[in-house]
Amino acid sequence: MTRTPRTARKALLTLHLVTSLGWLGADLVLLTLGVAVLRGADPDVVYPVAALVGTALFAPLSVVVWVVGVLSALLTPWGLLRHRWVLVKLLITTVMVLLVLFLLTPNLRAAGELGAALPPGDRADLVIAPTVSTSLMVVATVLSTYKPWGRLRRATPPPRRRATVTGRTGG
Numbered sequence: 001m002t003r004t005p006r007t008a009r010k011a012l013l014t015l016h017l018v019t020s021l022g023w024l025g026a027d028l029v030l031l032t033l034g035v036a037v038l039r040g041a042d043p044d045v046v047y048p049v050a051a052l053v054g055t056a057l058f059a060p061l062s063v064v065v066w067v068v069g070v071l072s073a074l075l076t077p078w079g080l081l082r083h084r085w086v087l088v089k090l091l092i093t094t095v096m097v098l099l100v101l102f103l104l105t106p107n108l109r110a111a112g113e114l115g116a117a118l119p120p121g122d123r124a125d126l127v128i129a130p131t132v133s134t135s136l137m138v139v140a141t142v143l144s145t146y147k148p149w150g151r152l153r154r155a156t157p158p159p160r161r162r163a164t165v166t167g168r169t170g171g
């Protein structure tokens with residue numbers, strides 16, 4: 001469906017921007033907390049906060065971002081599978097949501113419980129994961145503003161040209 005009224009479309013876009021860029025902000029908070037521990041902050045204090053941000057904000061927001069993103073595509077002329085930039089954003093966001101829900105959130109929960117007992121390798125993971133996801137979100141934002149690569153396929157095939165005896169085309 002592409003005939004969403006103008007005001008409804010603006011409201012949907014506003015919701016999409018607030019949720020997706022809010023998601024990026026929450027990711028930067030997780031990155032900051034992960035780096036803080038590597039720089040000497042108390043893991044018994046910082047990791048429970050990171051676990052709270054992850055479970056109460058970042059994970060639920062990731063599902064909301066996916067749903068609102070898909071609606072922003074389906075309810076506008078952009079479509080979900082019509083433009084390459086939209087499809088790439090869908091793929092990036094889908095992979096990220098799965099990683100957030102099934103990998104990062106359980107790791108953050110464990111870190112919140114273990115605190116200072118969390119092994120160094122797992123501490124590094126809590127910096128690497130938000131670094132990768134923040135980068136992907138920046139890619140998604142750049143794709144959204146530049147909208148590169150054109151369409152996947154034409155919505156309607158071009159009219160067929162009929163050759164006449166004189167060699168001119170017409171219909």
Ligand code: HEM
Nearest residue numbers: 013020066069070072073078089090093137140141144145
């Ligand atoms: C399921 C994933 C997503 C889909 C299918 C999607 C789709 C779309 C579509 C179709 C628009 C145009 C809406 C309109 O013109 O009314 C849009 C705009 C936008 N999206 Fe997404 N999006 C997704 C995720 C994200 C993410 C993760 C981010 C950033 C973290 C993001 C950032 C933006 C921005 C900044 C715009 C505004 C672009 C502009 O108005 O020029 N989107 N998105």
